Amino acid sequence: MNIAVIGMGAVGMFVAHHLARIGLDVTGYVRREEQRIELEKNGIQLDGERIHIPVYSYTDLSAQHDYHIIATKKTANETLYPYFKKLNASSYLVFIQNGITNAQELRNLQAKVFIGVFDHGITRYGNDKIQQKGAGRLSLGSLGDEQEASVNKFVTQIDDPKFPVFFEKNIQSRQAEKMVINCVINPLTALFECFNGEILKNPYLKQLAKKLNEEACQALNIPTEEMWQRTLAICEKTARNKSSMLADIQSGKRTEIDYLNGYLVNHFPGNVPTHETITLLVKAKEIIHKD
Numbered sequence: 001m002n003i004a005v006i007g008m009g010a011v012g013m014f015v016a017h018h019l020a021r022i023g024l025d026v027t028g029y030v031r032r033e034e035q036r037i038e039l040e041k042n043g044i045q046l047d048g049e050r051i052h053i054p055v056y057s058y059t060d061l062s063a064q065h066d067y068h069i070i071a072t073k074k075t076a077n078e079t080l081y082p083y084f085k086k087l088n089a090s091s092y093l094v095f096i097q098n099g100i101t102n103a104q105e106l107r108n109l110q111a112k113v114f115i116g117v118f119d120h121g122i123t124r125y126g127n128d129k130i131q132q133k134g135a136g137r138l139s140l141g142s143l144g145d146e147q148e149a150s151v152n153k154f155v156t157q158i159d160d161p162k163f164p165v166f167f168e169k170n171i172q173s174r175q176a177e178k179m180v181i182n183c184v185i186n187p188l189t190a191l192f193e194c195f196n197g198e199i200l201k202n203p204y205l206k207q208l209a210k211k212l213n214e215e216a217c218q219a220l221n222i223p224t225e226e227m228w229q230r231t232l233a234i235c236e237k238t239a240r241n242k243s244s245m246l247a248d249i250q251s252g253k254r255t256e257i258d259y260l261n262g263y264l265v266n267h268f269p270g271n272v273p274t275h276e277t278i279t280l281l282v283k284a285k286e287i288i289h290k291d
């Protein structure tokens with residue numbers, strides 16, 4: 001089995017490291033030549049353990065892999081779609097990004113699609129080092145029933161005690177729940193430049209978080225109190241993690257706000273006023289940090 005991991009950031013390096021450690025044939029794909037050279041030279045370093053894998057530019061992406069795990073931010077998808085369109089019907093694309101999958105976009109692809117929900121907390125240092133700041137799981141499923149057997153087969157091949165992977169029949173519900181968690185934790189930690197655990201300690205941040213949770217749950221038709229407890233549990237589990245949105249703000253990159261809170265604003269106009277305000281605040285901060 002041959003696996004490509006596209007995007008060697010916090011999540012991509014974590015996944016590639018684990019899959020290579022259990023003996024699978026893994027290739028990494030990156031955007032920058034500087035990172036490619038460093039990864040080839042130093043390997044991926046997780047908790048002091050280095051693992052070397054071959055690394056190429058995403059422009060060299062081809063159909064030679066059985067599975068293609070997409071671990072970039074959603075902001076990179078537009079650049080990557082032309083490459084995904086070249087993949088044939090015998091390859092699989094495994095999206096493990098935050099946010100809701102755009103099923104419309106996927107219709108133009110020949111490759112079969114799996115959807116993942118990843119809830120570990122991973123922090124990246126430079127081009128080749130990562131640390132796990134909160135243990136979670138990877139849940140995988142498909143949008144239609146016909147791919148279920150293939151998802152199950154893949155799950156069995158990659159599951160490992162150090163990297164638990166589960167088949168999830170109702171992956172769209174799990175994705176919506178994870179979306180709520182990200183619409184609460186990510187913008188608040190990005191705006192206030194704090195670790196995820198700060199939301200539990202600061203009563204005003206917690207109040208804002210509760211409001212964001214409530215609006216998102218009402219929009220997405222998810223039980224509010226149950227979801228609030230799960231969001232708090234993720235804050236606790238990943239308390240010392242820097243959220244992926246804070247990492248983007250601090251490195252002057254465009255965030256995933258349009259795919260998280262911005263998605264809610266677009267799909268439920270007038271019903272999510274706190275998300276509307278928070279989206280504008282994050283966008284304003286993106287500009288300030290770019291300059």
Ligand SMILES: NC(=O)C1=CN([C@@H]2O[C@H](COP(=O)(O)OP(=O)(O)OC[C@H]3O[C@@H](n4cnc5c(N)ncnc54)[C@H](OP(=O)(O)O)[C@@H]3O)[C@@H](O)[C@H]2O)C=CC1
Nearest residue numbers: 007008009010011030031058072073076097098121122244
């Ligand atoms: N970090 C976390 O704890 C968690 C993150 N997530 C989600 O996982 C996804 C990935 O997040 P994360 O790993 O944190 O993000 P990172 O920014 O750390 O990693 C994304 C990587 O993708 C690379 N990239 C961008 N464009 C391309 C391209 N065209 N081809 C190949 N690589 C490209 C970036 O390159 P460059 O370095 O050059 O910018 C970067 O290395 C996001 O959707 C995030 O929301 C989900 C759960 C937890």
Ligand SMILES: CC(C)(CO)C(=O)C(=O)O
Nearest residue numbers: 119121185238241243244
């Ligand atoms: C789980 C969490 C909140 C971990 O930080 C995450 O998904 C992210 O940072 O994007």
